[in-house]
Amino acid sequence: MGSESLIRLENVSHFYGEGKLKKQTLFDINLTLTAGEIVIMTGPSGSGKTTLLTLIGGLRSAQTGSLKVLGKELVGAKKKQLIEVRRYIGYIFQGHNLLDCLTAQQNVQMAMELHPVSEKEAKTLSFEMLTAVGLSDRAHYHPHYLSGGQKQRVAIARALVSHPKMILADEPTAALDGKSGRAVVEVMQKLAREQGCAILLVTHDNRILDVADRTIHLEDGYLSNQRLLTP
Numbered sequence: 001m002g003s004e005s006l007i008r009l010e011n012v013s014h015f016y017g018e019g020k021l022k023k024q025t026l027f028d029i030n031l032t033l034t035a036g037e038i039v040i041m042t043g044p045s046g047s048g049k050t051t052l053l054t055l056i057g058g059l060r061s062a063q064t065g066s067l068k069v070l071g072k073e074l075v076g077a078k079k080k081q082l083i084e085v086r087r088y089i090g091y092i093f094q095g096h097n098l099l100d101c102l103t104a105q106q107n108v109q110m111a112m113e114l115h116p117v118s119e120k121e122a123k124t125l126s127f128e129m130l131t132a133v134g135l136s137d138r139a140h141y142h143p144h145y146l147s148g149g150q151k152q153r154v155a156i157a158r159a160l161v162s163h164p165k166m167i168l169a170d171e172p173t174a175a176l177d178g179k180s181g182r183a184v185v186e187v188m189q190k191l192a193r194e195q196g197c198a199i200l201l202v203t204h205d206n207r208i209l210d211v212a213d214r215t216i217h218l219e220d221g222y223l224s225n226q227r228l229l230t231p
């Protein structure tokens with residue numbers, strides 16, 4: 001691919017707790033992700049997947065080693081620098097976290113608030129993104145009236161509307177049946193390719209592994225099994 005890495009982790013370890021309760025959760029993690037790449041991370045419950053995702057997403061302070069996101073070092077970074085990095089990342093989590101009091105379109109539009117666009121433009125972009133995920137006819141529905149798969153597609157539209165450089169997704173298909181789960185990851189894959197952003201996706205769902213360019217496996221805090229799926 002030859003493109004610059006969006007994420008570069010070198011010997012990243014992570015500890016929870018202090019003193020006698022201090023416990024190491026991640027051990028010397030090395031990982032790089034480049035633009036347009038889709039990487040799936042698997043691993044048993046408690047192996048550290050969410051911890052790693054939140055470190056990369058600037059949602060938790062990185063402690064040791066080197067963790068560069070978009071060229072910015074996050075180990076030892078101040079809160080302000082972490083917040084700055086978050087602007088370039090789209091997050092999709094299991095519970096989709098949509099606000100019930102807002103329509104699908106307003107939920108997507110919220111993601112534009114931190115970006116320098118007019119309200120009119122934000123409205124147009126939000127509608128376009130809902131159309132891209134196949135929900136143009138549901139734009140004015142409140143989440144309560146949408147199916148699980150539709151809600152997750154709204155969450156994808158919200159994560160992608162600001163054209164992030166990178167998407168971090170934690171079990172995005174966990175609450176969905178096979179068909180809806182498949183539709184959701186295919187939309188993510190298509191949009192990521194079009195926008196050239198990288199995706200790091202945590203999943204237990206074996207049915208979606210084939211959308212990845214590469215899978216990585218985390219076990220007891222150690223990363224292994226890096227395997228290329230496509231040349």
Ligand SMILES: Nc1ncnc2c1ncn2[C@@H]1O[C@H](COP(=O)(O)OP(=O)(O)OP(=O)(O)O)[C@@H](O)[C@H]1O
Pocket residue numbers: 016017025043044045046047048049050051052
């Ligand atoms: N805030 C915290 N304080 C202390 N320990 C934590 C904290 N968050 C997670 N842990 C511990 O760190 C380890 C890794 O947790 P993590 O949530 O990253 O795993 P996971 O692979 O995402 O699990 P799951 O698949 O169940 O979500 C677990 O042993 C967990 O109990």
